[in-house]
Amino acid sequence: MKARVLVRPKRGIADPQGTAVGQALRTLGFTDVRGVRIGKCIEIELPDGDPDAVLATLARMSEQLLANTNIEQYTCSILDEDA
Amino acid sequence: MRVAVAVFPGSNCDVDAYRAMSAVLGQKVDYLWHRETNLSGFDCVILPGGFSYGDYLRPGAIARFSPLMASIVRFAREGGLVIGICNGFQLLTEAGLLPGALLRNRDLMFICDTVCVRVERAGTAFTSRCEAGQVLRLPIAHGDGNYSVDAATLAVMEQKDQILLRYCSADGVVDDKHNPNGSCANIAGIVNERGNVVGMMPHPERAAESLLGGTDGLAILGSLVDYCTQRNHESCAC
Numbered sequence: 001m002k003a004r005v006l007v008r009p010k011r012g013i014a015d016p017q018g019t020a021v022g023q024a025l026r027t028l029g030f031t032d033v034r035g036v037r038i039g040k041c042i043e044i045e046l047p048d049g050d051p052d053a054v055l056a057t058l059a060r061m062s063e064q065l066l067a068n069t070n071i072e073q074y075t076c077s078i079l080d081e082d083a
Numbered sequence: 084m085r086v087a088v089a090v091f092p093g094s095n096c097d098v099d100a101y102r103a104m105s106a107v108l109g110q111k112v113d114y115l116w117h118r119e120t121n122l123s124g125f126d127c128v129i130l131p132g133g134f135s136y137g138d139y140l141r142p143g144a145i146a147r148f149s150p151l152m153a154s155i156v157r158f159a160r161e162g163g164l165v166i167g168i169c170n171g172f173q174l175l176t177e178a179g180l181l182p183g184a185l186l187r188n189r190d191l192m193f194i195c196d197t198v199c200v201r202v203e204r205a206g207t208a209f210t211s212r213c214e215a216g217q218v219l220r221l222p223i224a225h226g227d228g229n230y231s232v233d234a235a236t237l238a239v240m241e242q243k244d245q246i247l248l249r250y251c252s253a254d255g256v257v258d259d260k261h262n263p264n265g266s267c268a269n270i271a272g273i274v275n276e277r278g279n280v281v282g283m284m285p286h287p288e289r290a291a292e293s294l295l296g297g298t299d300g301l302a303i304l305g306s307l308v309d310y311c312t313q314r315n316h317e318s319c320a321c
Contacts, residue, residue, distance in 0.1 A: 013231060014265065016187045040140075065148070067143055068177065071184045073232060 002079040004059055007067045008039035016027050042066055043079070051078055084311040086112045087125045089155070089171075091146045096132035096168065096288060101292035103300065109208040109306050117149040124138055127164040128155055132173025132224070132286060142185065142227050143174035152178060163209055164307060165280045169277040172282030173271075181275055181282045182240065183232030185225075189265025197296070198263055200271045200285055201251040204244050207260070207274055208310040209281045212302050218255045219248075219299040221285035223263060228284040230266035230273075237268060248272035248283055 009015045015037050022036035044061075046054060058076035067074040086104045090097045097114065105112040115122075117135075122128065135146035146152060148262070159165045159180050167175040175181040188194060199220055202213040211220075232240070240246060248271040251257045262269045264284075270284030287300030 012194070014186055014189070014229065016189055016191050016229070020191055065140070065144060068144070068184055070176075071186065077294075080097075 007044040087115045087128045091117045091135035094133035100288040103288040120154045130167040132169030143177040147177040167282040175282045195224045200248040211306040222289045228264040230270045233301040
């Protein structure tokens, strides 16, 4: 099964990349852009298993390595293989 | 004094640190490859600058799990002296030995420059040769040096005198104009509560000989030598 972990800067944490990309979008004429935040999308392949157990494993991976929880938040999901 | 210089795949200031501690300061220095685990007999570990494991995921995120790093965490918990410089500072925050995190520089630019930092706390193992308020000129070279920490933790750090260095003007004024990377409270270096683990973005090892453009880095590295020499002398029965 495939799973996805989205890692994003926590609210209130500076995101210089997001700020710069937001400015670039406004320069391109997308003047109604109010804010941009940039994170990471991590896709992981795992053996098929109980979804709750897989989500718990993904959370442990996120806590230990994939996210720095001082500055980042994460959300884990299991992807629909057919999607 | 015996010094270990950690070497990870992607470290690139290890030779500079080795040379500053050995050729300049006359200490016995060994490189320790990231797979090593034995730190017995060492007084101090230097985590050098560079891009350990390519800085993949986040700077220091993968190096944190190397066998050597597990030993360094134990070494620090037993009171051993650890100094993380640049990538080493990032690694110490990832490993949980120091609070906070290093974000991308405010202006996204990789900054390679010489800056002034003010010594906020003298008398530590890392600043025994310094006076409080003293200004050091040190090189910086980083893309992720923007120190970030939550307000509550910062307040505790301030109260416990854990801010070691702040970016400043040549005459010691700390303001946003002299903050090269957007660091919270102009922080360039911090020390843990116990006083044996330091992280700093500026490179003292690159300012250890006049040929390199300055010797202010010896105020930090020489302090370590003085501290360990005195400590070892005191613990010696002779």
